[in-house]
Amino acid sequence: MKTLCLFVDSDRADQYLNSVAHGILYENVRAVSFWHIQRPDNEGVPSGYSARVMYRVQDLLTALSERAQYIDTRDRRVSLEKLYGPEQATKISEFYKRCTSVSVSYSNHDIDRKDLRRKLRSIARNGQPYICDVTGLRKIFLGDLAAIALVENLQGLFVFDLIKSPDFEQPVEMLIHNLDRPLDRQYKYVDILDTETYRSCSQSVALRSPTIRAAIAMALAFLAAGLGVALWLGFESEFAKYLNVFSQVAGVVALALAIWPPRPRN
DSSP states (O other): OEEEEEEOOOSOOHHHHHHHHHHHHHSOEEEEEEEEEEOTTOTTOOTTHHHHHHHHHHHHHHHHHHSOEEEOTTSOEEEHHHHHOHHHHHHHHHHHHHHHTSOOEEEEEEEEGGGHHHHHHHHHHSOOOEEEEOTTOOGGGHHHHHHHHHHHTOSOOEEEEESSOOOTTSGGGGSHHHHOOSSSOOEEEEETTOSHHHHHHHHHHHHTOHHHHHHHHHHHHHHHHHHHHHHHHOTTSHHHHHHHHHHHHHHHHHHHHHHSOOOOOO
């Protein structure tokens, strides 16, 4: 079971509902945590913003599944039967009942921007599977999250990406029940960090770590010392044999640090 860490920055519930429904139906998500990043200039943003968005998403999911209603951007409740007809409205309601029929826990957090790295580090290190979703996050925070993902080894940053052109005149058409077609799915759930460029940069950062450079230098020094002693005393001498083994162990340690670089503590 996974936890969906959903970064929220908009009152519109639609985009978050898509990620929640996809997570529950296809990613084995059984806990959803709504995260709102606060900044010093968040004037006018009420406290408890993450809770407000969480309740709006839950309300929309309940309306779709239990009452066959869509809540539009003006908080008006629109009957799915009027939009699609009785038969299709029932199918749509059944689609969302698949999400509400499983036990899912919900929580919310308002996080100060300066505490973001510490919070994400705790998620990355607690050993529980998780998904970080940045579909609805403001772009000014993406740089922060990409940098944190690089140094804290996050498993990815995911977005619910529409394949079809968005229809802002009919936002209900962009909900997942209209996109999740068996033979022609109209969206992708994409890890934006899953690129050759990011992997290359991640390896470069790891290799530039002072700890790794020191380990490699020590390994090379022991290898050179082992070879020098072997040439001086002979390859069959006991001392040369032990030093050779020690230098090989040091080389393995340096290699392990290159593959699994230590994470910073601050």
